[in-house]
Amino acid sequence: xxxxxxxxxxxxxxxxxxxxxxxxxxxxxxxxxxxxxxxxxxxxxxxxxxxxxxxxxxxxxxxxxxxxxxxxxxxxxxxxxxxxxxxxxxxxxxxxxxxxxxxxxxxxxxxxxxxx
Amino acid sequence: xxxxxxxxxxxxxxxxxxxxxxxxxxxxxxxxxxxxxxxxxxxxxxxxxxxxxxxxxxxxxxxxxxxxxxxxxxxxxxxxxxxxxxxxxxxxxxxxxxxxxxxxxxxxxxxxxxx
Numbered sequence: 001x002x003x004x005x006x007x008x009x010x011x012x013x014x015x016x017x018x019x020x021x022x023x024x025x026x027x028x029x030x031x032x033x034x035x036x037x038x039x040x041x042x043x044x045x046x047x048x049x050x051x052x053x054x055x056x057x058x059x060x061x062x063x064x065x066x067x068x069x070x071x072x073x074x075x076x077x078x079x080x081x082x083x084x085x086x087x088x089x090x091x092x093x094x095x096x097x098x099x100x101x102x103x104x105x106x107x108x109x110x111x112x113x114x115x116x
Numbered sequence: 117x118x119x120x121x122x123x124x125x126x127x128x129x130x131x132x133x134x135x136x137x138x139x140x141x142x143x144x145x146x147x148x149x150x151x152x153x154x155x156x157x158x159x160x161x162x163x164x165x166x167x168x169x170x171x172x173x174x175x176x177x178x179x180x181x182x183x184x185x186x187x188x189x190x191x192x193x194x195x196x197x198x199x200x201x202x203x204x205x206x207x208x209x210x211x212x213x214x215x216x217x218x219x220x221x222x223x224x225x226x227x228x229x230x231x
Contacts (some may be wrong), residue, residue, distance in 0.1 A: 005160075006159075013133075019187075029177075032217050034217075034219075036217075041226075042207065042223070042224075043221045043222065043223045043224050044154070044160075044206070044221050046218065046219075049218065052226070093159050093160070095159075095160075095219075097217045099181075103148050103210035103211075103217045103219070104148075104150065104162065104165060105217070107152070107159040107160040107218055108159050109158055109159040110158060110159045112157065
């Protein structure tokens with residue numbers, strides 16, 4: 001139980017294009033979803049928190065116009081990196097939580113974004 | 117606010133030897149505590165968690181951790197490691213209330229098991 005998927009697992013795009021990453025909770029309803037960014041050999045940096053049906057809450061320093069987050073249903077959240085640049089290349093990980101999970105988050109497998 | 121310190125960035129150990137990965141936290145409120153493992157190019161997998169009750173928590177893959185409130189620590193241990201335990205390990209905390217389910221992660225410890 002508590003499986004979270006991400007799609008795509010890897011994406012390579014040209015500078016200036018936009019990329020959408022999907023995060024799905026497969027066997028439970030996720031009241032809250034989180035998006036993280038991880039640089040090589042570093043810890044996870046929380047980018048934003050989203051609750052179903054409401055606007056995402058972004059962490060300080062994260063550009064909300066660049067990283068668009070949509071949490072349209074209890075099983076799907078999307079992260080769109082708009083006008084991507086090489087410095088946006090990173091490993092993006094989503095996670096999902098429920099009201100009864102004692103703050104535990106269930107993590108997706110991650111998406112490797114490379115911007116050329 | 118909470119913070120997590122993992123003092124050891126890398127821990128090399130021989131196969132079948134015991135290992136301890138250290139984690140200390142700081143918080144003004146009560147917290148839940150977690151250990152996650154990350155294999156290369158993968159997401160995080162929960163090893164174990166402390167919510168309440170017994171301070172010794174057993175998790176998957178033979179790992180266990182002990183919550184020590186007075187020392188604000190939650191060290192991870194395994195009595196005998198395998199090559200397959202080579203991975204990055206993250207300690208994390210979450211406030212019981214008011215945190216909005218947010219996790220605060222440590223910087224991670226790379227466990228390298230050698231033959």
